[in-house]
Amino acid sequence: MNDTQNGQVEIPSFSDISEGWHDLARNTQTFNRLLNTDASIAQTPKELIWTLNKAKLYRYVPVRPREERHATPLLLVFAIMNRPHVLDLRPGHSFAEYMLDKGYDLYLLDWGEPGPEDKNLDFDDYTLEYLPRVIRKLKAVSGSNEFSILGWCLGALISTLYASLRPDDGLRNLILLTAPLDFSDKKSSGFIRWTSDPNFKPESIVEAFGNVPGEMIDSGAKMLKPIENFIGTYTMLWDNIESTKRTDAWHAMNTWVRDIIPMAGAAYQQLINEFYKENKLVEGRLKIRGERVDLSRLTANLFNVIAESDHITPPCQSEGIMDLVGSEDKELFRVRGGHIGIMAGSGAEKNTWPHLDGWLAPRSQQTGEG
Template sequence: MTEPRKTAFNSILKDFAENVGKFYKGADVLAGIRDEDVDVGTTPKTLVMRRDKVKLFRYEPTVKRTVETPVLIVYSLVGRYTIADLQPDRSLVRSLLAEGVNLWLIEWGKLGRAERWLTMDDYVDDYIHEAVHRICRETGHDKVTLLGICQGGVFTTCYAALHPEKVKNLVLTMTPIDFHADIDDPEPSHGLLNIWTRALAPEDIDRMVDALGVIPGELMSLIFSLMTPMQALTKYNVELFDIAGDKDRLMNFLRMEKWLADRQDHPGAAGRQWLKELYHENRLVEGRFELLGRIVDLRAIDVPVLNIFGLDDHIIPATCSKALGGQIGGTDYTEVPFQGVGHVGVLVSSKSQGKLAKSIVEWLQPRDG
């Protein structure tokens, strides 16, 4: 064997031996991790109110308050709020508490077929409305700041339009407002979810909801995976293999996988509104979306608005979020774009840690009087 070929062969053997060693080390680390070790949503909080499956929590303060007006986090029905409190060093909740925010949270509970009749009307005008009133009674404030995330941002936007007297400020993160704004987006990877959803036949949506009562969580997980197919294919046999021997990185990976796997069913009636009236017909931005017989008029929102979005978000394109600026009635409107992060990355990526909470608090403080 010539010297160059011998050297190359030895290098291959060395890499193989290192990979085998990495595999066995990773297997030992994995074997020592139990399901209860992969903990998410662990920031201490107190249950204040329960209504059906919906719970209202107050987070325990960790420092002196710098923002007195209560801030209510409203997350999506599509996933679980725990992505906002994934782990101590990747937690919007902990970061806001560390900045002195008076923080509250709505948890929708484990949704299933029993919730099939619930509409967006119920979530906005019943659950959120009751939570806001309870927070005001508990704190002595007459208004709250709403912090809506993704679909939860649509809920809070609707609430602010219908009940402006109860809203001090509106903070939105990764929130779609114009569900057709991506049509003119030049980036081909943006808006794949919008394209797929608009391609659904309305009668097929009706058939699914009528038959199942819900939009299954498993279906939504599959759809999100198909939007990033290479990542879905390689994360268990490439990424996991590379990090398996490093327990800290492995725990980061497993917590994210636990959140991804914990995708609940979406109530059918609300899902029908979400897919047909918003994704298909774009009623919200066109001033035709109704809740409990009232038009949700975005021009009625005259409170300060902070709009945060990721410029590389392939689920909620930035153009769909930015559309809010030209729709509201108020003039105190601020945008904070995050460069180089996607949908979930706005909350949990290393690029956004600390920056997201600081941006929110620095904006809130002068509007807290």
């Protein structure tokens, strides 16, 4: 029913109406399919080399011959309340695929989905029980005594704790992505305003459920940007429903977002009380298995990546540690984008990944100790 040039309304023909209904039906079908099915994600070939409880360590199958690979292996450590598949979202748009192509010997730690028997797992366990075992295996398989870690979100927090507690364990390079470490600003955006309220009691949640249900964490994260997450994402999908490229990207991301897992109760309680409320890490009062975590003992080369529009880990929660760590080689790097978008968004391949490789590659060459 388009306006004609002289302003008169043109009556649509029967075939136009029929075609319109046909398009609408097809687009609605596509919309429903994208909402309710899973895309094929995490497709880059990898082999399982270690397991403990629910945790798994994978080694991605190298695509470069040994002589073209970097000497220092890279371990990817993602958060404990999401699947790590976002690091290998879909063929042609996968960080894992990209780094393999750049010649890294690449390992992925999947913390797994905690069951009721894991409700007492806390950051002490993740940092000093699981991660050292993972690293032991990584060293045995790679044959290298030195390694790099890329930690993202709570994976970055665990990596920071480990790097500060075990500085002589061979960690050469540490990349932190959107790391929630400094909770001194109680009025910043993100979860901190909610968790700072005295009525918010993590103990009650843990007492009721054991582990914190994934749905609860997911809803909380979505409520930080309610319009974007509950309306905007679907209107955007409908607007782009005829673009296969965009719908494929949306489908892959939605598959990852829908795959929610619970968070171990003790870890959640510790995160809220000792980090968010009491800010023990930055104030030097945090103890892990009785050992005080001293950030000045973190001496690995450090690349601290901040997402400028991060609403989950606002930049102020990551920036503060730059003056506290003992690393001589350290750099703060800002990327335009959000918490997940900087690594998995359409611009990641241009705006983030090359910078990570550019920083890490010269620091991954053979040394006397490797």
